[in-house]
Amino acid sequence: MNAAYSITIIAVIAAVTALLRFLPFCIFGGKGKTPEVIIYLGRVLPFAIMGMLVVYCLKQISFVKAPFGAPEFLAGAVVVLLHNWKRNTLLSIVTGTVLYMILIQFVFV
Amino acid sequence: MKKYMKTILVKTAPVMAGYLVLGLGFGIISEKNGYGIGWAFAMSVFIYAGSMQYVAISLLSGGASVMTAALTALMVNARHLFYGISMITPYEKAGRKKPYLIFALTDETYSLVCTGESPDGLDFQKYSFGVSLCNHIYWITGSVLGAWVGTLIPFDTKGVDFAMTALFLTVFVEQWKSTKNHIPALIGVGCSVICLLVFGSESFLIPAMITIGTLLCLGRKTIERKGNV
Numbered sequence: 271m272n273a274a275y276s277i278t279i280i281a282v283i284a285a286v287t288a289l290l291r292f293l294p295f296c297i298f299g300g301k302g303k304t305p306e307v308i309i310y311l312g313r314v315l316p317f318a319i320m321g322m323l324v325v326y327c328l329k330q331i332s333f334v335k336a337p338f339g340a341p342e343f344l345a346g347a348v349v350v351l352l353h354n355w356k357r358n359t360l361l362s363i364v365t366g367t368v369l370y371m372i373l374i375q376f377v378f379v
Numbered sequence: 380m381k382k383y384m385k386t387i388l389v390k391t392a393p394v395m396a397g398y399l400v401l402g403l404g405f406g407i408i409s410e411k412n413g414y415g416i417g418w419a420f421a422m423s424v425f426i427y428a429g430s431m432q433y434v435a436i437s438l439l440s441g442g443a444s445v446m447t448a449a450l451t452a453l454m455v456n457a458r459h460l461f462y463g464i465s466m467i468t469p470y471e472k473a474g475r476k477k478p479y480l481i482f483a484l485t486d487e488t489y490s491l492v493c494t495g496e497s498p499d500g501l502d503f504q505k506y507s508f509g510v511s512l513c514n515h516i517y518w519i520t521g522s523v524l525g526a527w528v529g530t531l532i533p534f535d536t537k538g539v540d541f542a543m544t545a546l547f548l549t550v551f552v553e554q555w556k557s558t559k560n561h562i563p564a565l566i567g568v569g570c571s572v573i574c575l576l577v578f579g580s581e582s583f584l585i586p587a588m589i590t591i592g593t594l595l596c597l598g599r600k601t602i603e604r605k606g607n608v
Contacts, residue, residue, distance in 0.1 A: 271413045271414070275442075276414070276418070276439055278445060279435070279438060279439055279443065279445065279448045280418075280421065280422055280425070280426065280435065280439075281425075282445055282448050282449050282452070283426050283431060283435050283438075283448055283449075283451075283452045284422075284425040284426045286449050286452035286453055286456065287426055287427075287428050287431060287452055287456050287459070288482060290453070290456050290457065290459040290460055290463075291459045291462075291463055291481050291482060291484050292463070292481055292482075293460060293463065294460055294461075294463030294464045294466075294467060295463055295466075295467060295470070295477075295481055298464065298467055299467050299471075304464070304467060304468075307596065307599070308464050309464070309465070310599060310603070311461060311464065311592070311595060311596075312461050312462075312464035312465035313465065314563040314595055314602060315458065315461040315563070315591075315592075315595065316458070316461065316462070316489075316493075316554070317554050317558075317563035317564040317567060318563045318564065318566050318567030318570075318591045318595060319457075319458040319461070319567060319591070320547060320550050320551045320554055320564070320567065321551060321564050321565070321566075321567025321568035321571060322567045322568070322570070322571040322584075322587055322588070322591065323430065323458075323547045324544070324547045324548055324551055324568070325568060325571035325572055325575060325587075326455075326571070326584065327543060327544035327547060328544065329575055329580040329583070330580060341538075342541075342544070345541060345544075345545070346544065346545075346548060349544075349545045349548045349549065350548055350552055353548070353549045353552045353553075354552055354556070357553070357556075358393075359393045359396060359397050359546075359549050360393065360396030360397065360400065362545060362548075362549045363396075363397060363400055363401075363542055363545040363546055363549060364400060366541065366544075366545040366548070367400075367404075367538070367539060367541045367542045367545055370538050370541035370545075371535075371536075371537065371538035371539060371541070373538075374537065374538045375535055375537055375538065
């Protein structure tokens with residue numbers, strides 16, 4: 271591991287992330303009104319982006335190679351059903367993750 | 380002060396659980412890839428973006444270029460632009476606390492402050508500062524613990540990164556139940572799946588974001604007529 275390289279990469283990621291968080295306040299935060307379409311996007315985008323992130327997490331699944339994403343879909347379904355039922359974030363995440371670990375380590379080896 | 384602490388602890392309890400678990404997962408993976416406690420701590424303090432930190436480990440261990448790291452961070456965290464946009468008005472009068480509030484605006488913190496209102500008649504700026512700081516501390520604690528105990532865990536931790544998928548799924552379910560208007564959520568899933576199939580797993584994020592943004596703008600009238608957004 272090269273420390274200088276690692277520090278550079280981490281600094282770049284931190285800077286870009288901070289930039290994204292500060293940018294809206296710098297552009298639209300001053301005087302003058304925020305355009306309506308931006309406010310609209312601010313309301314609806316979180317719903318769409320969360321859907322996108324779920325797909326992003328499942329992007330490595332292969333449908334042409336066993337087990338065809340079965341562990342991901344089984345564990346994912348358990349998370350959704352459990353969360354829909356109990357609405358307890360910790361319970362849903364821990365149950366789903368433990369189930370997934372069991373599935374990929376012991377069932378679909 | 381006591382009243383603030385009590386309300387903030389109660390409100391952030393689910394995030395505490397989530398961040399400790401996810402932070403633990405991050406710390407374990409970080410340590411496994413040769414980035415021990417100090418590194419995990421620094422990343423959690425300065426980057427403070429859960430999913431991006433998981434991705435950062437794979438970038439670092441794969442020897443990614445600075446450009447790749449910057450572009451990936453841009454894409455994975457682009458959604459923060461929109462969190463910011465909706466917090467401009469609520470955070471307008473935050474004064475000296477404002478820079479930190481903006482820096483610490485993660486998905487989970489956003490979910491607790493996005494209404495622009497605080498519970499129990501507390502001052503919103505103080506409340507949101509407390510929420511932001513507590514969440515940051517939970518995240519740092521989780522990652523440091525993970526990097527520390529990661530070496531001591533007697534079983535195989537393969538698959539622990541599913542915690543991130545599970546987190547996004549729970550937020551997705553929460554959002555789904557919070558509204559009757561599911562068009563934005565369906566646009567998000569639909570566009571991403573189509574772009575994933577068309578562009579492949581390495582390069583679908585940018586086209587997915589463009590199509591999502593375009594469809595949301597084009598469908599604005601329909602979506603707003605349905606209400607609940």
